[in-house]
Amino acid sequence: MMPDLEVKLEKELHKDVCVVACRFPLPTWPPAVTLGTGMDTVWVYRNPWRISNSCV
Structure with missing residues (x-):
């Protein structure tokens, strides 16, 4: 599904x-930022196929 x-x-x-x-990271995108641990983890991504400024 992901x-x-x-x-x-x-x-x-x-x-x-x-x-x-x-709760669930994207399987192949590298996160720009990862916050928290375990069930409280949050991942922030940029679209890897498009160049843009940082999200954070």
């Missing part, structure tokens, strides 16, 4: 948008 979501996000996100995920 790989399908990655493909959808890659196609539809604008370059200046960030994605924030909790």
